[in-house]
Amino acid sequence: MTGAASGIGQALAFALAAQGAQLALADVDAQGLDATAEQARQLGAQRVHADVVDVAQRTVVQDWADTTVERFGQVNLVINNAGVALTASVDEMEWADFEWIMGVNFWGVAHGTKSFLPHLRGADPARGAHVVNVSSSFGLFGMPQHSAYSATKYAVRGFSDSLRNELRREGSEIGVTTAYPGGIKTAIVRNSRTSEATDRVEVEAVHDTLSKTSPENAARVILRGVRKGHAHVYIGRDAKLMDFGTRFLGSAWEPLVNASIQRAKTKVVRRAAAPS
Numbered sequence: 001m002t003g004a005a006s007g008i009g010q011a012l013a014f015a016l017a018a019q020g021a022q023l024a025l026a027d028v029d030a031q032g033l034d035a036t037a038e039q040a041r042q043l044g045a046q047r048v049h050a051d052v053v054d055v056a057q058r059t060v061v062q063d064w065a066d067t068t069v070e071r072f073g074q075v076n077l078v079i080n081n082a083g084v085a086l087t088a089s090v091d092e093m094e095w096a097d098f099e100w101i102m103g104v105n106f107w108g109v110a111h112g113t114k115s116f117l118p119h120l121r122g123a124d125p126a127r128g129a130h131v132v133n134v135s136s137s138f139g140l141f142g143m144p145q146h147s148a149y150s151a152t153k154y155a156v157r158g159f160s161d162s163l164r165n166e167l168r169r170e171g172s173e174i175g176v177t178t179a180y181p182g183g184i185k186t187a188i189v190r191n192s193r194t195s196e197a198t199d200r201v202e203v204e205a206v207h208d209t210l211s212k213t214s215p216e217n218a219a220r221v222i223l224r225g226v227r228k229g230h231a232h233v234y235i236g237r238d239a240k241l242m243d244f245g246t247r248f249l250g251s252a253w254e255p256l257v258n259a260s261i262q263r264a265k266t267k268v269v270r271r272a273a274a275p276s
C-alpha cells in the first residue's frame with residue numbers, strides 16, 4: 001500500500017494489521033512510515049515491510065513491486081492511495097506544480113497498478129487478487145481552484161474503469177475498486193501546495209469545516225468495498241451526494257456546489273473575524 005505514513009493509508013494499514021495481514025507499506029515520509037509500521041506490528045500484523053518509495057518514480061515502484069513479491073511470495077491486495085493536493089486557478093498554477101501532482105496522483109496510481117498487475121495474476125485464487133485506486137469526490141466534479149487535482153482524480157477513475165472492464169472481458173478474477181472519498185479529516189491540505197494568490201489559511205479552514213469523515217471510517221468503507229467486490233465506493237455523505245448530483249442533475253448541479261462552497265468560505269471568514 002502506498003501513502004501509508006498518514007491519513008487514509010495509515011488507517012488502512014492499521015485496519016489490515018488488526019486482521020493479521022502481512023503488509024508492504026510505502027511512502028516518501030520515512031519517519032511517518034516507521035511509526036505506522038511499528039504500530040501495525042503492535043496491532044497484530046503478521047509481517048510488515050516498510051519502504052521509502054516515491055510513487056512518481058516508475059523504476060522505483062517497479063523495483064518495490066518485485067521486491068515485495070520476492071519477500072512475501074505473492075500479493076493479494078494492492079492499494080494505490082498516495083496523493084497530494086494543489087489549490088490554484090488555471091491562470092495562476094505553476095507548470096512545475098501541475099507536473100508534480102500528475103506525477104504523484106496519476107502516474108503514481110498507474111505505476112503501482114501496472115507494476116503489481118502481473119504479480120496479482122499469479123496470486124493464489126483462494127486468497128483473492130484486488131486493486132484499489134483512490135480517486136476523490138473531485139474525480140466526480142470539477143472543483144474550482146482544483147483543475148489539476150480534479151484532472152488526476154478523473155484520470156484515476158477512467159484508468160481504473162477501463163482496467164476493470166479489460167479484466168472482466170478476459171474472465172480474470174482480479175477485482176478493481178475505485179474509491180471516492182469526500183472530505184476526510186487528514187493532513188492532505190496541510191501537506192498541499194497552493195498558488196501565491198491563494199489564501200492558505202482559508203483553504204485549510206474550509207477543508208477542516210467540510211471534512212466530516214474520519215480516516216478510520218474511510219478505511220472501513222474501502223475494505224468493505226473490497227470484500228464485497230464493489231467497483232466504486234463513495235466515502236462519506238458528501239461523496240455520495242456528489243455522485244447523485246453529478247449523475248442526476250448534470251450541469252445544473254454545478255451552481256449548487258459552488259454556492260455551498262461559498263457558504264462554507266463565508267462561515268470560515270466570519271468565524272475568523274469573530275471576537276474570541
Ligand SMILES: NC(=O)c1ccc[n+]([C@@H]2O[C@H](COP(=O)([O-])OP(=O)(O)OC[C@H]3O[C@@H](n4cnc5c(N)ncnc54)[C@H](O)[C@@H]3O)[C@@H](O)[C@H]2O)c1
Nearest residue numbers: 003005006007008028054055082083136183184186187188
Ligand atoms: N483527505 C481528503 O479529504 C481526501 C479527499 C478525497 C481524496 N483523498 C485522497 O486520499 C488519498 C490519501 O490522502 P490523505 O487524505 O490520507 O492524505 P495524507 O496527506 O494524510 O496522506 C497522503 C500520504 O501520501 C504520501 N505521499 C505523498 N507524495 C508521495 C509520493 N510521491 N510517493 C509516496 N507517497 C507519497 C504522503 O507522505 C502521505 O503520507 C489521496 O490519494 C487523496 O487524494 C483525500
